[in-house]
Amino acid sequence: MTASASLPYVVFGVSGRTGAAAADALLRAGCPVRVVVRDPAKGRPWAERGAELAVADLTDFASVTKALRRARAAYLLSPPHYQREDLFERAGVVADVAARAALAADVPRLVALSSVGADRASGTGWIRMNRLFEQRLAETGLPTVFLRAAYFMENWLPMVGQAVRSGVLPTFLAPPQRALPMVAAVDVGSAAALLLQEDRAGSGVVALTGPKDYAPRDVAALVAAALQQPVELAVLPEAAWPEALADAQFSRAALAGFTEMTRGLNSSHIDIKSDPAALEWAGRTPLERVIAELVQRQQEAVV
Template sequence: MTNDTRPILVFGATGQQGGAVVAALLKAGWPVRAMVRDLGSAKSIALRDAGAELVQGSFTDIDMMRAALNNAYGVFSVLPGNLAIENEVRFGSEIADLASQSGVAHLVYSSGAGVGDEPSGVARFDAKARVEAHIRTLPVTATIVRPVIFMEMLTRPGFGLEKGRFNFFVRPDQPVQLIAVEDIGNVVAAIFADRTRFGGETFKIAGDTVTGRELETVFSEVVGRPIAYARFSEDDLAANPGFASISASLEDGPLADHVDLNFVRKIYPEILSFRSWLSGAGREALSDALGYGSE
């Protein structure tokens, strides 16, 4: 286990994953340097108040990113989901290049579980695969994590909870793997704590495996009334290319290839199940979802 006192630079620190990583690293005692676009934003101020050192910059400012890497032990790299595909490849590769050139001890890149050994035909997945491939060419110790579907995604609008039901991508008897965003942070903190064990590795991370029927059961029990489950119809999937690509990947693509949960629990034993997340940290988001469309 490392006892290095140099900071870890976190990109995407005001986003879901980056914010979770900042919180977990601070809890573990790491000095954290967070790169943000706006030092005065509410999220940036919250990071500062939690104990992170803030540096202002953007993915297009190479000089600022290079300066932010000064004397850093490690780098956590995650990119926003709204980037143009070529920018995702460009920025992900440039961050890795800078980390390598700066001599950091450990780079952790958050990719996605939709990435596989072969091109998927889904532009977003294949962009991450290109970043992964570039990282592997560099003389830097790196760990690549591929988080599965976020539990938080299930409480967003568009899945029917506001109408007392839940629609998703899997058949009632088909399993899907999920992870709470806070546990991405916890797993990444554990990875930074053991560079020798995790350096050079690429693996998926998940917290739970549930079927459509089990989603129905958990939602119903936590809500306190029946929440019927059904897979999205073929018409629904055809009307939403993003949903269609996720559904196809869950059928016979990379998302159908499940991680051994015991492997993840050995990294972070307290990882959350969907039931425990929904009953705890996810309860407020669930309440908000149930109220969508109500007066």
């Protein structure tokens, strides 16, 4: 075994969906892993599985640099804070800290979670945070793969909950018959794990989708099948979005970002194929499986 092969893969975001999936895939493959958490208690399950534990705050240069030292490669992301009015400013701080820390720690290779639409300079709402993350990391000159994920299948969770309770599935996406790429979080994490282990040199972009595209009406049909009862699809007009999102407790800045992003999705301004330089990958998890799991979770919550 070479010295570099014994170094760990560093994974941020293991308290979230994609980071957890990436760390899980690496551990299952027998790779050395260092997980990075803010709360040591959240790292214990990973330590019990053999992972090394690092504690860091994404806005703190010293702790992030320490977490990244002597790494074989690292998976980075910028968690959004939708309750904050300064969520875009905070994303800028996280991007700056991540870039400076990765340089200071001399990380040989980075994989950074990004989003469909990050190649667009404007009209993307929340996705501007991912674009900023890409730009700051690219400026380091470190070999970096930007993993631009399509619309997360798990985003349907609150709408599925309403369908379970009322038989009506609301959607912000329109028109209801237009299919768009969606991807499961587990596939994003699995793709990140594979990219971390690749030996290819240089930087690039991977655009990740699911095995097929789905329209809102397809989602309604899948929810109905899982519930074994009819489900009505209700396309929400933009004027109704703030009230529909009230339970999410978005800040005004976050709500404005959501609105602009959703307009971009509905107009196809945000498009997984808009960057011709991106390498296209497809995950294996079908929406049918994710919807069935979401329905079960919501049914258990109701009980």
